[in-house]
Amino acid sequence: MSLDYAQFALVLAGMLLLVAAGGAWLNRVLTSPTHGLAERLTYRLFGINPAQAMSWKDYGLALVMSNAAMMLLGYVLLRIQGWLPFDSLERPAQSADLAFNTAASFITNTNWQSYSGEASLSNFSQMAVITFLMTVSAAAGIAGCAAFIRGLSRKSSHDLGNYWVDVTRATYRVLLPACVVLALIYVWQGMPQTLASAVDATTLEGLKQQIVMGPVASLEAIKHIGTNGGGFFGMNAAHPFENPTPLTNTLHMLAMFLIPSALTYAFGSMLMRRRQGWAFLAAFLVMFVGFLCVVYHAEQQGNPMLTQAGADQQWSALQPGGNLEGKEMRFGIAQTSLFVAVTTAATTGSVDAMHDSLTPLGGLVPLALMMMNDVFGGVGVGFINLVSFAILTVFLVGMMIGRTPEFLGKKIEAREIKLVMLAVLAHPFCILGFTALAAVWPATIASMNNGGPHGFSELLYAYTSGTANNGSAFAGFNSNTPFFNTTIGLAMLFGRYFTLLPMLAVAGSLAAKKSVPDGPGTLPTATPLFTGLLIFVILVVGGLTFLPALALGPIVEHLLMSAGQWF
Amino acid sequence: MIHTHTSRHLIRPALVSAVVFMLVTGLAYPLLTTGLAHVLFPAQAAGSLVGQAGAWQGSAVIGQDFSQPGYFHPRPSATSAADPADASRTVDHPYNAALSGASNLGPTNRKLFDQVSARVTAYRATNDLPGDAAVPVDAVTASASGLDPDISLANARLQAPRVAHARGLPIPRVQALVDQHMTARQFGLLGEPRVNVLKLNLALDALAAQPAASK
Incomplete structure (x- = not known):
């Protein structure tokens, strides 16, 4: 068991080492004055001037329009898949509502999948649609975050940088080099990377086994570095081809952490406030470790129902024990619990176990982490969410001590608070509104795989995952119906752009303000006290908003499970 | 409609960027990785x-x-x-x-x-x-x-x-x-x-x- 804790410590230590290195690198990429050859060529093709400064409106518009064009291209490619050659398995094109859902899902970095990868997509689509959208959505997230940080760091300026430059550099200098290296390590560990679609084998007992494969490693690398999460295969990173060894599982987790945590460091560097970056990282860490403890304990404790059926869930030197339904042997309880917490804290949505089969409290953890949406957050956006909570904290504390709130030397006024509240409220409004609508929708019951409170948890999980742009699922739930494809597709779009755009507006508004020197009434925001207050505000706002919904799902299910009631 | 001018200005880069990034990240990157993988780790790349x-x-x-x-x-x-x-x-x-x-x-x-x-x-x-x-x-x-x-x-x-x-x-x-x-x-x-x-x-x-x- 002590080895379990050692694995947790190793991953967190690995992450901290990567923070400084990755953060310094990201900072250089985002502030470098020179353009590479490939980049200059790209700008010429785009027909843009890389020196042009953009206001928050221009920046946001460029982001939305390029994303719209990419989503459209992805949609078209999915719809014509049936006409394209080279797929030996001749997989047909996706239907209109499914292709909309898929394109919306991947451009928003959500990676919710209403389809099963190996059955629905050709190798061409896995590369030219999925790998493509995974990369550009991550690049757009980094760009959005870069613009946001510039807004906070600049004084009396309307210049948030150039979107095309940020997105091109994030792709060419950060994502692609890191992905090639990581993909090759993955192949070394046993992940396929081939253009063949399938191999037919005859097992030792003489049965036929068709083994589907493809360019898996290149997709897995960007899937985790870009905190995307959509699987090549239906069962995602639980599939041995997507995650062949405990080392690949560990690298998946470090890759998911890489950019979100490096952004906090880059933030500190760009603002010349290193301590502020560490204060945010500390807030991330405290919440993360707390939730990890809950899921690990719940899963190792196991399910009393399995013991009653005659299964031995006790940990021993010969077996990991615990609740192994929907889990893989090579990961056991420790690597699985860690992955559950990381994938929802970093809003990736990659899964190495079936969340639907987690114990009730184990399943509460990914739900809660996605509801708070900012424990680490996805590439770029999670950090932006954390800052919105930081501004809210400054405001609430300012109210308590009767001073004008200030954040990073800028006065926080009515306009910023309104925009922050829009971003903070859009998230629960979207999750709870759609869940309520679906709960009264007559056809919903037919989509549920489990009865009782667990059925409600499946529904709540679907919209939480969509809105938080996570993409993991209580996967027994059948979301491939026109109603769910459309509403979850909308939830993904609202969740992405109604938090990203208001916060870009905040950045634009703060950039235009004069800087005020710290006075005796200023609340310092790089202290343990502030970190504590920030965690408190996140938990109280998150808790108060979502607690009733959680009580109807996992909490009541936990009580019923303890009382031995089944459905 | 304040941004009509800007948004028209953005149509070309938006469309071109979609195609260019599709070719670079959706084809060049996975194909390059496939080539390298087959040279370095042929058995694993083909599915072990x-x-x-x-x-x-x-x-x-x-x-x-x-x-x-x-x-x-x-x-x-x-x-x-x-x-x-x-x-x-x-x-x-x-x-x-x-x-x-x-x-x-x-x-x-x-x-x-x-x-x-x-x-x-x-x-x-x-x-x-x-x-x-x-x-x-x-x-x-x-x-x-x-x-x-x-x-x-x-x-x-x-x-x-x-x-x-x-x-x-x-x-x-x-x-x-x-x-x-x-x-x-x-x-x-x-x-x-x-x-x-x-x-x-x-x-x-x-x-x-x-x-x-x-x-």
Whole structure:
């Protein structure tokens, strides 16, 4: 068991080492004055001037329009898949509502999948649609975050940088080099990377086994570095081809952490406030470790129902024990619990176990982490969410001590608070509104795989995952119906752009303000006290908003499970 | 409509960027990686296949179904396949490597209890265990992928006497083979100790072929 804790410590230590290195690198990429050859060529093709400064409106518009064009291209490619050659398995094109859902899902970095990868997509689509959208959505997230940080760091300026430059550099200098290296390590560990679609084998007992494969490693690398999460295969990173060894599982987790945590460091560097970056990282860490403890304990404790059926869930030197339904042997309880917490804290949505089969409290953890949406957050956006909570904290504390709130030397006024509240409220409004609508929708019951409170948890999980742009699922739930494809597709779009755009507006508004020197009434925001207050505000706002919904799902299910009631 | 001018200005870069990034990140990057992978790690890149070209026996990282008493049995698998009789329905098809799948049964689902109870009874009967023997949890729960290649050491050791009996081998010989084929924690730390079922069963077949070859 002590080895379990050692694995947790190793991953967190690995992450901290990567923070400084990755953060310094990201900072250089985002502030470098020179353009590479490939980049200059790209700008010429785009027909843009890389020196042009953009206001928050221009920046946001460029982001939305390029994303719209990419989503459209992805949609078209999915719809014509049936006409394209080279797929030996001749997989047909996706239907209109499914292709909309898929394109919306991947451009928003959500990676919710209403389809099963190996059955629905050709190798061409896995590369030219999925790998493509995974990369550009991550690049757009980094760009959005870069613009946001510039807004906070600049004084009396309307210049948030150039979107095309940020997105091109994030792709060419950060994502692609890191992905090639990581993909090759993955192949070394046993992940396929081939253009063949399938191999037919005859097992030792003489049965036929068709083994589907493809360019898996290149997709897995960007899937985790870009905190995307959509699987090549239906069962995602639980599939041995997507995650062949405990080392690949560990690298998946470090890759998911890489950019979100490096952004906090880059933030500190760009603002010349290193301590502020560490204060945010500390807030991330405290919440993360707390939730990890809950899921690990719940899963190792196991399910009393399995013991009653005659299964031995006790940990021993010969077996990991615990609740192994929907889990893989090579990961056991420790690597699985860690992955559950990381994938929802970093809003990736990659899964190495079936969340639907987690114990009730184990399943509460990914739900809660996605509801708070900012424990680490996805590439770029999670950090932006954390800052919105930081501004809210400054405001609430300012109210308590009767001073004008200030954040990073800028006065926080009515306009910023309104925009922050829009971003903070859009998230629960979207999750709870759609869940309520679906709960009264007559056809919903037919989509549920489990009865009782667990059925409600499946529904709540679907919209939480969509809105938080996570993409993991209580996967027994059948979301491939026109109603769910459309509403979850909308939830993904609202969740992405109604938090990203208001916060870009905040950045634009703060950039235009004069800087005020710290006075005796200023609340310092790089202290343990502030970190504590920030965690408190996140938990109280998150808790108060979502607690009733959680009580109807996992909490009541936990009580019923303890009382031995089944459905 | 304040931004009409700007947005018209943005149409070309938006459309061109979609095509350029599709070509660079969606084709050039995966194809370059494929090329490098085939030079550096050809066996893994092709799926870690076992056997000979044209007569593949499976993949070393993908589990396969075993039910004969002379082989070690893998974990339960919840994968399915289209019913050959009626394509609109699906039937159970364990270790279907063309469509991974899990049960996704929740912790308070009665079906889960029924399935696990039935597997516990069957496991005790197959391995000649007493009626109240606790069965390792991995032997009676479906994996996440339905393609889990591994079982726990506890599970393998309980199956060894049955396999030894079916093959006419001494039990210690089979137990020793299990211990030889234990995959330790990676770097002594990561993951769980486990046994790859396909590799162990291949070793059993090799053991059976050995005396014949030496004559």
